[in-house]
Amino acid sequence: MRAIYLTGFMGSGKTTIAEKLSFELTVPTIDTDDHIEEVTGKAIPDIFASEGEEAFRKYESQSLESIPNKNIIISTGGGIILKEQNREFMKKHGIVIYLHCDPEEILKRLEGDSSRPLLKGDNRKAKIESIFSERLSLYREAHFEIDTTNRSVSEIAEEIQDIIG
Ligand SMILES: Nc1ncnc2c1ncn2[C@@H]1O[C@H](COP(=O)(O)OP(=O)(O)O)[C@@H](O)[C@H]1O
């Protein structure tokens, strides 16, 4: 099986869906953020705070390129699509599935979450809307798009299984 790359905004459910699919298909899953934390020995918010976003983006590309691309489900960080190099890499080596979620629901899903440095501070709603609109066309370069808004994890996982046959 070719790698399945799940892309989408923070809170779109990439990690949750990857774990569900991993269980159902008995295929391992890796999360690029977890991989970066393992390699660097630092938590994502610490990398942003001490080294900055650009350094994080370098780790992210290195991580993407070092993770195996056969028989695996990869949940990516929400900003992986920012680099053309990453978008091309994923499309070349696997099936890229964009998990769409409306910003209003993202806001609800991430209520109380403090692990995403880009959403730190006041006016989360405006932050989410602005980053979302900047990125939408990049997410849409995926091979497939699934709308996860108001849908259960099981329904979404089933739809992905239909896509990959
Ligand atoms: N389809 C869904 N419906 C409702 N809540 C969801 C759904 N998918 C994920 N969530 C919840 O949203 C939050 C973010 O999910 P997560 O998988 O961490 O997203 P991502 O990896 O894309 O950032 C978690 O609390 C998760 O339980």
Ligand SMILES: O=C(O)C1=C[C@@H](OP(=O)(O)O)[C@@H](O)[C@H](O)C1
């Ligand atoms: O959208 C982004 O730029 C980011 C998303 C996060 O991952 P999740 O999409 O898993 O939250 C994490 O990689 C980092 O905080 C940056």
